[in-house]
Amino acid sequence: MLxxxxxxxxxxKGPKRQNxxxxxxxxxxxxxxxxxxxAIRLSPEAYDWRRKSISWLLYPRNxxxxxxxxxxxxxxxxxxxxxxxxxxxxxxxSASIIFTNLxxxxxxxxxxxLILAGLIVSHPYxxxxxxxxxxxxxxRGAAFALGIGMLMLWLSAIRTWFTSSTKGALRLRxxxxxxxxxxxxxxxxxxxxxxxxxxxxxxxxxxxxxxxRNLWHLGFWEWxxxxxxxxxxxxxxxxxxxxVSEKEKRG
Numbered sequence: 001m002l003x004x005x006x007x008x009x010x011x012x013k014g015p016k017r018q019n020x021x022x023x024x025x026x027x028x029x030x031x032x033x034x035x036x037x038x039a040i041r042l043s044p045e046a047y048d049w050r051r052k053s054i055s056w057l058l059y060p061r062n063x064x065x066x067x068x069x070x071x072x073x074x075x076x077x078x079x080x081x082x083x084x085x086x087x088x089x090x091x092x093x094s095a096s097i098i099f100t101n102l103x104x105x106x107x108x109x110x111x112x113x114l115i116l117a118g119l120i121v122s123h124p125y126x127x128x129x130x131x132x133x134x135x136x137x138x139x140r141g142a143a144f145a146l147g148i149g150m151l152m153l154w155l156s157a158i159r160t161w162f163t164s165s166t167k168g169a170l171r172l173r174x175x176x177x178x179x180x181x182x183x184x185x186x187x188x189x190x191x192x193x194x195x196x197x198x199x200x201x202x203x204x205x206x207x208x209x210x211x212x213r214n215l216w217h218l219g220f221w222e223w224x225x226x227x228x229x230x231x232x233x234x235x236x237x238x239x240x241x242x243x244v245s246e247k248e249k250r251g
Contacts, residue, residue: 079111161176182228
């Protein structure tokens with residue numbers, strides 16, 4: 001009975017803020033960045049993080065002995081991310097219930113796809129996997145879902161800030177600023193990329209500079225995105241209130 005109650009509270013309200021800051025955040029940092037750094041160190045080939053994707057570290061073909069370091073790191077990180085969605089959802093849903101619920105659900109979907117991407121390491125060009133593109137599809141799906149989930153929760157936080165009482169406005173403002181510093185540059189990068197793609201036939205030197213392939217290596221943006229997701233989760237734990245108000249519980 002107590003176990004069921006604990007699991008229900010965990011899924012509905014998320015863990016306590018102290019548990020996020022003292023356990024989950026350090027665990028994600030060590031497991032993800034630490035294990036990937038170890039995989040890079042142990043890799044038989046030189047790994048250029050600016051050019052090679054993170055998935056390169058997961059493929060058995062590239063590192064038969066230690067690829068599991070990176071594989072388990074990605075899968076466990078996805079598992080550790082799951083409680084954050086419930087934590088954020090319970091503290092933002094008073095202003096925009098449907099939007100916040102969808103954002104949290106999408107964030108959880110991204111975490112689930114990340115787990116699967118870590119466990120399924122089929123190489124798209126080599127090997128005899130039945131679905132050779134499955135890992136890459138899952139990895140891209142995870143990145144897309146995490147990005148959309150973060151965007152929706154950011155917009156929900158902005159709305160909650162505008163409708164919140166004076167008592168909670170300062171902490172919410174700090175959260176909105178932190179999330180804005182992470183998401184606005186990402187949105188600008190995506191817009192620039194779309195403009196560059198749309199202007200392929202133009203002669204403008206500016207758009208050709210944007211289209212320069214050296215700027216768009218997948219590995220570079222995967223590491224930038226990984227850092228952004230980590231800081232998003234960290235700021236959620238730092239700036240959202242620990243306790244859920246009665247109004248949010250009823251919502």
